[in-house]
Amino acid sequence: MKVVFVSSEIYPFAKTGGLADIAGALPVKITKHGIRTFAFMPLYKTVDTEKFGIKPINVKLDVYLNGRSYTFEVYKLIDGVSYFFLKNDELFGRDYLYGTPEGDYPDNDVRFGAFSYAVMEFIKNEGLNPDIIHVNDWQTSLIPVLTYYKYGWHDVKTVLTIHNLAYQGIFDKYSIERLNLGWDLFHMEALEFYDKVNFLKGGIVFSTAVTTVSPTYAKEILTPEYGYGLDGLLRKYEKKLFGIINGIDYDVWNPETDKHIYKNYCSFTLQNKDINKEMFLKETGLKDKSKPLFIFIGRFAKQKGIDLIIDSIDDLSKLPINLAILGSGDKGYNDFFESIKGKYENIFVKVGYDEPLSRKMYASADFLIMPSLFEPCGLNQMIAMRYGTLVVARKTGGLNDTVKDISEKDGYGIVFEKPEKHEFLNAISRAVELYKNKTTFEDLRKKVMELDFSIESTAAKYIKLYENIKYSREVKL
Ligand code: ADP
Numbered sequence: 001m002k003v004v005f006v007s008s009e010i011y012p013f014a015k016t017g018g019l020a021d022i023a024g025a026l027p028v029k030i031t032k033h034g035i036r037t038f039a040f041m042p043l044y045k046t047v048d049t050e051k052f053g054i055k056p057i058n059v060k061l062d063v064y065l066n067g068r069s070y071t072f073e074v075y076k077l078i079d080g081v082s083y084f085f086l087k088n089d090e091l092f093g094r095d096y097l098y099g100t101p102e103g104d105y106p107d108n109d110v111r112f113g114a115f116s117y118a119v120m121e122f123i124k125n126e127g128l129n130p131d132i133i134h135v136n137d138w139q140t141s142l143i144p145v146l147t148y149y150k151y152g153w154h155d156v157k158t159v160l161t162i163h164n165l166a167y168q169g170i171f172d173k174y175s176i177e178r179l180n181l182g183w184d185l186f187h188m189e190a191l192e193f194y195d196k197v198n199f200l201k202g203g204i205v206f207s208t209a210v211t212t213v214s215p216t217y218a219k220e221i222l223t224p225e226y227g228y229g230l231d232g233l234l235r236k237y238e239k240k241l242f243g244i245i246n247g248i249d250y251d252v253w254n255p256e257t258d259k260h261i262y263k264n265y266c267s268f269t270l271q272n273k274d275i276n277k278e279m280f281l282k283e284t285g286l287k288d289k290s291k292p293l294f295i296f297i298g299r300f301a302k303q304k305g306i307d308l309i310i311d312s313i314d315d316l317s318k319l320p321i322n323l324a325i326l327g328s329g330d331k332g333y334n335d336f337f338e339s340i341k342g343k344y345e346n347i348f349v350k351v352g353y354d355e356p357l358s359r360k361m362y363a364s365a366d367f368l369i370m371p372s373l374f375e376p377c378g379l380n381q382m383i384a385m386r387y388g389t390l391v392v393a394r395k396t397g398g399l400n401d402t403v404k405d406i407s408e409k410d411g412y413g414i415v416f417e418k419p420e421k422h423e424f425l426n427a428i429s430r431a432v433e434l435y436k437n438k439t440t441f442e443d444l445r446k447k448v449m450e451l452d453f454s455i456e457s458t459a460a461k462y463i464k465l466y467e468n469i470k471y472s473r474e475v476k477l
Contacts, residue, residue, distance in 0.1 A: 001035050003030065004132070007041055010083070018246065030463055035463065040084045056076075056087075064180070066114075088118075091114060101330065116146060120150075124151070135158065137162065137164065141203025157209075162211070167200075172197070173195060194229075211465070214402075216400040245398060248382045248455060255387045280363075295324045295369070334351050365387075373394070375393075375397040378393075378402070385453065388445040392413070392431050
């Protein structure tokens with residue numbers, strides 16, 4: 001079987017969030033199961049071609065849209081998976097992937113539209129002949145539309161994975177013309193969405209199968225509360241919608257081998273996790289090792305429950321805890337967290353994206369907080385548990401599928417229901433209490449380290465899905 005896998009970000013080449021982690025791990029794992037995999041992403045300015053040995057291959061792709069032509073040069077890296085990086089500096093040679101902290105780049109439709117056409121041209125010119133084209137999120141959602149409608153490859157099956165329904169790629173209606181799509185696609189059953197063009201909607205309509213990243217989120221997005229205007233459409237296509245829980249790559253996230261942490265450890269050498277904590281407190285100026293260390297790592301976006309943290313910050317500063325926050329995102333949130341730097345003795349803040357620091361934090365912490373308003377899957381909680389860090393999470397989406405409250409049988413985390421300040425603070429207090437009970441706390445640490453959140457089982461489910469749709473069997477996962 002041949003699979004073309006397309007994503008706007010792939011770890012370790014470019015990453016803004018969980019999409020990159022999955023797009024990095026899944027092609028590697030399915031390749032190990034004997035599937036020939038060709039992975040595509042744009043060659044951003046930020047990709048370190050030298051470090052990874054990514055080389056040009058003397059192939060040029062011309063795509064015509066927006067009233068002119070765009071040329072992409074193709075770069076390649078073979079490392080089990082065949083990776084192709086499509087380079088056009090006018091579109092992708094920018095400081096950020098999708099936009100600055102002030103907002104999205106206004107020409108994102110042309111950027112990712114041109115990239116999508118370029119992928120199609122490469123597949124055609126090189127005769128790749130894939131059985132499956134697997135795309136991810138709105139950035140690559142035009143590909144199923146192009147596959148079916150523009151290139152007429154009705155035998156090629158397409159899979160769209162929705163990593164986050166809140167981001168749909170919505171543009172003014174003349175995007176239809178800019179992208180040479182034809183006005184016959186501009187209707188309610190195709191790309192039109194409240195008189196605008198919606199990339200993700202096109203992907204949902206034209207894909208053979210649609211997946212999202214946890215079983216709970218697959219149900220949630222059928223409701224108006226989580227559906228972001230597409231719940232009706234998703235209900236219509238419910239038969240081809242599947243929830244496949246993401247996983248993490250246990251080779252990439254492994255406290256036994258992680259080069260960035262202070263001291264490696266496993267579930268039998270948890271005393272070394274304490275050394276990580278000690279060193280981290282020293283490095284960040286936080287005091288008193290006997291207090292539980294809470295961390296938050298993530299995008300500063302409303303979705304992540306940042307307002308709950310901001311509203312509770314004074315209360316958190318008065319609790320017998322240390323708190324370390326690492327993140328970046330919306331300007332208002334960045335400004336707030338910059339403004340509280342050094343204000344509280346027990347709160348450390350770093351605004352920015354810093355993977356080595358994030359790894360030290362996972363290794364050092366006692367608890368990770370994830371007060372998300374919604375969470376399609378969430379990887380942080382899985383990484384945290386892999387590093388023996390317990391999770392305090394809101395009961396939603398993938399968090400609901402991966403964190404079980406200690407009040408339940410075999411529970412190992414702290415879960416709260418409503419995204420409200422008193423519930424959030426109550427959950428933190430429960431964690432503080434749990435921390436005092438050293439035996440239970442240590443047992444739970446060991447337990448979460450031994451749970452299995454690896455990408456292996458995710459990959460197995462995707463392979464099953466590919467096989468079923470390739471032979472058009474009824475899909476059962
Ligand atoms: P998202 O909604 O952002 O995709 P996920 O939980 O699925 O959230 O994935 C987040 C990934 O990004 C994790 O690997 C996490 O460690 C990483 N991450 C998020 N913010 C930062 C940051 N500021 N610095 C380093 N890593 C980060």
